[in-house]
Each structure stands twice: as C-alpha cells, then as structure tokens.
Amino acid sequence: ELKVEQNPLFLSMQEGKNYTIYCNYSTTSDRLYWYRQDPGKSLESLFVLLSNGAVKQEGRLMASLDTKARLSTLHITAAVHDLSATYFCAVDIGEYGNKLVFGAGTILRVKS
Amino acid sequence: NAGVMQNPRHLVRRRGQEARLRCSPMKGHSHVYWYRQLPEEGLKFMVYLQKENIIDESGMPKERFSAEFPKEGPSILRIQQVVRGDSAAYFCASSPPGLIEDTQYFGPGTRLTVL
Numbered sequence: 001e002l003k004v005e006q007n008p009l010f011l012s013m014q015e016g017k018n019y020t021i022y023c024n025y026s027t028t029s030d031r032l033y034w035y036r037q038d039p040g041k042s043l044e045s046l047f048v049l050l051s052n053g054a055v056k057q058e059g060r061l062m063a064s065l066d067t068k069a070r071l072s073t074l075h076i077t078a079a080v081h082d083l084s085a086t087y088f089c090a091v092d093i094g095e096y097g098n099k100l101v102f103g104a105g106t107i108l109r110v111k112s
Numbered sequence: 113n114a115g116v117m118q119n120p121r122h123l124v125r126r127r128g129q130e131a132r133l134r135c136s137p138m139k140g141h142s143h144v145y146w147y148r149q150l151p152e153e154g155l156k157f158m159v160y161l162q163k164e165n166i167i168d169e170s171g172m173p174k175e176r177f178s179a180e181f182p183k184e185g186p187s188i189l190r191i192q193q194v195v196r197g198d199s200a201a202y203f204c205a206s207s208p209p210g211l212i213e214d215t216q217y218f219g220p221g222t223r224l225t226v227l
Contacts, residue, residue, distance in 0.1 A: 004154075033215055042203060043155070043218040088154055098143065098207055098216060099168055102154035 002027045004091050006103035014111055016078050021106045023072040023089035030067045031092035033100065034074055036085045043088065047074075079110045114139065116206050116219035124225045125194050133189040133222045137206030144187045145216060146179055149201040161187060194226045 003026040013019050023032070031050055035043040047056045049065035049072060056063050060083065062075045072089055086107050090100040117136040125131050137144050142162055147155040160168040161181035172179065176194075181187040191198055201223045205216035 035218075042220045043205075045215045045217065048215045090155075094160070094168060098145065098214075099157055099160060099170075100145075100147075100155075100216065101157065102147075104154045 002091065002093055002101050004089060004101050004103040006087075006089055006106050008106060009104060010107045010109075012109045012111065013076075013079050015080055018078065019076050021074040021076070021087055021089075021108075023074070023103055025070050025072075025089075025091045025101075027070075027091075027093060028067075029070075029091045029093055030065075032065050032072045033090045033092070034063050034072070035088045035090065037088065037105070038085050046087075076108075079108075081110050081112050084108055084110045116141075116204055116217050118204050118219040118222050120222060121220060122223050122225070124227060126227050127195055128193050131191040131194050131198070131224055133191075133202050133204075133224070135187040135189070135204030135206075135219060137187070137204075138208075138217055140208055141206035141217070142209045143207045144181050145205040145207075146187075146189050147203045147205065149203060149221075151200075155203060158189075191224075194224075196226045199224055199226045 005024045007022050034046040037043050047063040052067040054065045060077045065072045086105045088102050088105045090102045119134050144161045146158040149155045157171040159172050159179045176192045178190045201221045203221045204219045207214050207216050
C-alpha cells in the first residue's frame with residue numbers, strides 16, 4: 001500500500017525564518033502536487049511537479065521533486081503570518097492519471 | 113470562469129437517513145473526483161468519474177456509497193443509511209480532459225454531520 005509521509009506534522013515558526021517541509025512516498029511516481037488548505041476551506045493548488053529534478057517557486061515558497069529518492073520538499077523563505085495554513089503533498093498513482101494519495105498534512109503556524 | 117461548485121455546504125442527517133452530495137465541475141472539465149477528509153487527516157480518494165462512466169472506484173466503501181456523473185447535471189455522491197462514522201468533509205475536484213498531469217481543482221466541500 002502506498003504511503004505518503006509528511007514531516008513535520010506541525011510547525012511553529014517565527015516570521016522571517018526559513019524552514020523545509022518534507023514529503024516521502026513509497027512507490028514509483030513522477031507526479032506530485034502541493035496544496036494549501038486554510039481552516040474550514042477547500043484546497044488551493046500550489047505546485048505541480050511532473051519530473052525528476054523539477055523545481056518551482058512562487059513567492060516565498062519553493063517546491064522540488066527527487067523521484068529517485070521519492071522525496072519532495074516545500075521550502076519556506078522568510079516566513080510571514082499569511083503563510084499560516086495546512087500544507088498537503090499528494091502523489092498521483094492512478095493508472096489513468098489523477099488518482100491522488102495525500103499525506104497527512106503539515107500545520108504551519110507563523111508567529112509574529 | 114466559475115470554480116468547482118458543491119452543495120449543500122453543510123448537511124446534517126440522522127443515523128439511517130440518506131445523504132446526497134452534489135458537485136458541478138468547472139466549465140470544460142469532464143473528469144470528477146470525490147475525496148473524503150476526516151478531522152485532522154488528509155484527503156482520501158474515493159472515486160474518479162467521467163461523464164456516464166466510473167473510471168476508478170477503488171476508494172469507495174463497498175456498501176452504502178455510490179457515485180454517478182450523468183450526461184446532464186452534476187455529479188452525485190450518495191450515502192445510504194448514514195452512520196456517525198460517515199461524518200466528514202467531502203470534497204469534489206475536477207480536471208480537464210486530455211492532460212493527465214493537470215492539477216485537480218477542488219470545490220469548497222460539503223461538511224456532513226451525522227447525529
């Protein structure tokens with residue numbers, strides 16, 4: 001059974017600091033997604049990573065994918081309060097594409 | 113372009129009743145997915161549908177749950193004889209035809225509470 005493990009599950013950090021969230025998965029896949037969820041809200045797509053070595057950046061967030069290590073990272077640079085949310089990685093294992101297996105999520109709290 | 117729409121947003125049912133959750137995909141999207149999110153957990157895949165076809169239902173419980181995506185109208189997730197363990201947020205997502213790599217766009221969810 002595929003496992004998608006995120007760590008840490010909870011992250012409290014000061015504004016201005018840097019940190020990395022890790023997403024490990026246990027099967028072969030070269031399609032990985034990062035989503036953000038605010039409390040009581042739906043999921044917002046952040047990044048789509050489709051090949052080994054893919055790196056994407058948007059604002060203070062940067063995501064990368066190493067398919068050989070089965071590892072994706074979400075790096076936060078100079079955190080601000082508005083980044084407080086739950087971040088999910090999801091691995092696509094579908095035969096037809098788009099069957100996502102989600103990690104448990106990382107709750108990020110940025111303190112001012 | 114309106115996003116994925118789900119209704120109702122909140123649904124309360126008593127044990128044994130039926131719950132019907134509706135999802136209208138984004139315009140131009142022909143692929144629909146249903147996920148369930150239990151409190152403090154990630155989303156769990158339930159079913160993947162295209163118009164009039166169930167493509168992958170490997171995440172659907174074997175009993176009481178069914179899903180459809182008719183030629184006309186929204187996709188429906190139906191839960192018969194609900195139990196307290198069915199209480200969760202149910203999210204629908206959609207994606208356009210053709211590109212399997214495209215991200216899924218999620219709706220606001222239906223929060224089901226079973227009393």
